[in-house]
Amino acid sequence: MLRDITLGQYYRTESVIHKLDPRVKLVATFAFIVSLFLVKNFIGYVIAFLFLALCVKLSNVPPRFIFRGMKAIFFLLILTMVFNLFLTPGDPLVTVWKFKITKEGIRLAFMMGIRLVFLITGSSLMTLTTTPNNLTDGLESLLKPLKKVHVPVHEISMMMSIALRFIPILMEETDKIMKAQMARGADFESGSLMTRARSLVPLLVPLFISAFRRANDLAMAMESRCYRGGEGRTKMKPLIYQSHDYIAYIAILAYLVLIVVFGRILFV
Amino acid sequence: MAILLNHVNYIYDEDTAMAHPALIDVSLNIPDGQFIGLIGHTGSGKSTLIQHMNGLVKPTSGQVLFDGEDINEKGYDKKALRAKVGLVFQYPEHQLFETDCFKDVCFGPKNQGLPKKEAELRAYEALKQVGFDDEYFYQSPFDLSGGQKRRVAIAGVLAMRPQVLILDEPTAGLDPKGREDILGLISRLHKETGITIILVSHSMEDVADYVQRIIVMNSGRVQFDGEPRQVFAHYRELEEIGLAAPQVTYVMKELKEAGFDVDENATTLEEAKNEILRVFK
Numbered sequence: 288m289l290r291d292i293t294l295g296q297y298y299r300t301e302s303v304i305h306k307l308d309p310r311v312k313l314v315a316t317f318a319f320i321v322s323l324f325l326v327k328n329f330i331g332y333v334i335a336f337l338f339l340a341l342c343v344k345l346s347n348v349p350p351r352f353i354f355r356g357m358k359a360i361f362f363l364l365i366l367t368m369v370f371n372l373f374l375t376p377g378d379p380l381v382t383v384w385k386f387k388i389t390k391e392g393i394r395l396a397f398m399m400g401i402r403l404v405f406l407i408t409g410s411s412l413m414t415l416t417t418t419p420n421n422l423t424d425g426l427e428s429l430l431k432p433l434k435k436v437h438v439p440v441h442e443i444s445m446m447m448s449i450a451l452r453f454i455p456i457l458m459e460e461t462d463k464i465m466k467a468q469m470a471r472g473a474d475f476e477s478g479s480l481m482t483r484a485r486s487l488v489p490l491l492v493p494l495f496i497s498a499f500r501r502a503n504d505l506a507m508a509m510e511s512r513c514y515r516g517g518e519g520r521t522k523m524k525p526l527i528y529q530s531h532d533y534i535a536y537i538a539i540l541a542y543l544v545l546i547v548v549f550g551r552i553l554f555v
Numbered sequence: 556m557a558i559l560l561n562h563v564n565y566i567y568d569e570d571t572a573m574a575h576p577a578l579i580d581v582s583l584n585i586p587d588g589q590f591i592g593l594i595g596h597t598g599s600g601k602s603t604l605i606q607h608m609n610g611l612v613k614p615t616s617g618q619v620l621f622d623g624e625d626i627n628e629k630g631y632d633k634k635a636l637r638a639k640v641g642l643v644f645q646y647p648e649h650q651l652f653e654t655d656c657f658k659d660v661c662f663g664p665k666n667q668g669l670p671k672k673e674a675e676l677r678a679y680e681a682l683k684q685v686g687f688d689d690e691y692f693y694q695s696p697f698d699l700s701g702g703q704k705r706r707v708a709i710a711g712v713l714a715m716r717p718q719v720l721i722l723d724e725p726t727a728g729l730d731p732k733g734r735e736d737i738l739g740l741i742s743r744l745h746k747e748t749g750i751t752i753i754l755v756s757h758s759m760e761d762v763a764d765y766v767q768r769i770i771v772m773n774s775g776r777v778q779f780d781g782e783p784r785q786v787f788a789h790y791r792e793l794e795e796i797g798l799a800a801p802q803v804t805y806v807m808k809e810l811k812e813a814g815f816d817v818d819e820n821a822t823t824l825e826e827a828k829n830e831i832l833r834v835f836k
């Protein structure tokens with residue numbers, strides 16, 4: 288059940304997308320998300336879909352695996368769509384009691400739904416094809432200019448990489464603790480909301496204790512290897528653009544041009 | 556009360572790229588009252604196997620039967636099963652959560668739906684069975700030493716009065732004295748209560764002195780299954796899969812090769828001592 292959360296998980300395999308520089312992938316994901324909000328018409332969504340489908344295909348990650356992550360946001364998706372469906376003012380098509388379904392509402396609900404699905408798919412694809420370390424390296428490198436205005440870029444990216452690094456460990460730990468308590472007859476799945484909330488105590492206490500212990504150990508290990516922040520720190524594997532990274536940048540640019548031209552200017 | 560495993564296969568992360576089999580065609584019969592050692596190298600599937608026995612993990616294919624009933628059948632009462640087949644996990648840190656030891660041990664019996672008095676009675680009894688000092692009863696379980704934490708964890712399962720007690724590496728991370736204490740305790744439990752005990756370990760040395768039967772796992776398969784002396788006779792194959800027979804076995808083999816008329820089937824220290832004394836008398 289915990290394994291269904293694929294957001295922030297790395298899927299190990301060989302592919303062109305996996306090999307790309309993390310900066311390219313970050314920029315691409317950002318561009319893709321922006322493009323979703325630029326699109327005004329159906330053709331635009333088709334282009335976005337084709338681009339996304341191509342990336343998924345190239346990444347060698349089974350689509351099944353990506354969609355499993357979708358289950359986690361299914362509720363959010365439905366909620367967004369329902370709100371948009373009923374609360375958009377405009378031409379009433381059907382009136383159910385006090386609620387009106389409008390033509391604009393249907394349109395907006397669909398758009399929002401598609402945007403959300405594309406958005407999650409796009410960003411899952413990035414995390415699925417990039418190791419957490421690479422991801423934060425890329426982020427740090429992209430955000431470097433912000434250091435000029437005293438944003439602690441290195442510290443933020445270090446915190447992120449530690450957090451990402453610990454997600455799978457803590458998930459595994461949660462799984463083990465749940466099993467250990469279930470072996471003593473604990474029940475996490477039935478009962479009223481109150482009993483269910485209370486049944487989490489035997490899970491959360493050991494989990495927090497272990498997380499604190501790990502954090503402590505990690506801090507100790509970093510200090511004993513003389514970690515003292517980002518000042519003057521060099522990388523063992525610095526990020527260097529390869530030729531395929533430039534090609535990818537060109538592809539992203541081409542995609543953005545297509546989106547703007549077909550999704551926004553032409554066929555309004 | 557026997558547990559029966561019928562051609563059990565288990566694959567972790569099925570239908571992903573990380574899929575790999577952890578159990579391959581495992582068939583076992585665990586009759587009542589036996590004291591069994593489950594041995595295997597790291598990653599051989601021991602923990603996965605025992606989690607099948609109380610229904611925490613569902614086999615990818617094959618059946619697990621308890622008392623002749625398939626435990627993975629729809630409607631089977633797994634909660635009741637878990638009280639009958641008690642499983643103590645490797646790390647006590649994974650289960651201790653209450654403010655004091657006594658409350659923590661009460662957790663299991665309370666989940667069984669027993670009234671408070673009865674639950675406390677059982678908790679008291681269980682803590683006594685594992686030789687836990689009264690003075691620590693109301694201490695936080697997090698302030699205890701490794702060996703004591705383990706005792707509380709074992710008591711937490713014993714308090715449900717299981718018919719089968721499974722212990723996953725109960726000696727991991729303990730010093731030799733602590734190890735001997737825990738093993739002695741488990742052996743005593745078996746003698747006094749007569750329940751079935753499955754002791755998981757990756758050290759032959761740990762179990763050789765105590766158990767009646769040894770099951771050796773290797774890469775998800777059951778490689779050997781029999782009395783200690785039968786299993787140790789395969790000491791060469793055991794070495795190949797990263798295990799070894801207890802030192803006693805080697806000593807006896809070498810004495811035999813050196814021309815002394817000892818019985819090389821002696822498996823425990825005690826037997827070996829008597830053999831050697833007999834020959835040198």
Ligand SMILES: Nc1ncnc2c1ncn2[C@@H]1O[C@H](COP(=O)(O)OP(=O)(O)OP(=O)(O)O)[C@@H](O)[C@H]1O
Pocket residue numbers: 567568576577595596597598599600601602603604757
């Ligand atoms: N939660 C899990 N997800 C994926 N694979 C797992 C998981 N737990 C165990 N495995 C894998 O299954 C195999 C068997 O693991 P298992 O924990 O049963 O071995 P073990 O004999 O108990 O080892 P150890 O002596 O280290 O405890 C190993 O290859 C392990 O990597």
Ligand SMILES: [Mg+2]
Pocket residue numbers: 601602603645723
């Ligand atoms: Mg194990």
